[in-house]
Amino acid sequence: DVKVTQSSRYLVKRTGEKVFLECVQDMDHENMFWYRQDPGLGLRLIYFSYDVKMKEKGDIPEGYSVSREKKERFSLILESASTNQTSMYLCASSSGGAGENNEQFFGPGTRLTVL
């Protein structure tokens, strides 16, 4: 089974701190994604990557950056955390290729609270 793991289920940080959220997938997937989920807003795409060292902005990239140095790992970075970044963060991966069913596999999520 595909497994997508995230470094923490719950995280509490202070305003201004630099925050790293780590995601690892074990199925040699090309594509990886970071979403945030907020009540009433659904899932919103922050960044995605379709290859090592490649990244593209999603719908809400402001205040975030990403790093993909290895194929299996995709990191989301909050350079200076703010309270409006309190949210559930979800990582996903997919196999890529121009197929119709590149199902995205999601991790369990990290609930980040910024105080």
Place this chain on the structure above:
Amino acid sequence: DAKTTQPPSMDCAEGRAANLPCNHSTISGNEYVYWYRQIHSQGPQYIIHGLKNNETNEMASLIITEDRKSSTLILPHATLRDTAVYYCIVRVATNTDKLIFGTGTRLQVFP
């Protein structure tokens, strides 16, 4: 990618069929319809997808209207474990697999 419209919530009795509608009136010819669901405190999970033919798998059936402007996800015998938020997503099958999630339908299955 085309926009989708879903009712915010639905109820269904356990053992009955749950029919979840989705409108996608601006869908274009090369866009697929995908369904995902998210059980509380978990990440979303893929259910099924289709282009224009009806599809069935072990989890659900997908019925797409002939004009492709709407679709229905059918859970034939809903169980309590099917209580979740169901997302209907329309997208072109491309290399980057970007999905745009709406707010979905919260399905409550009751005993």
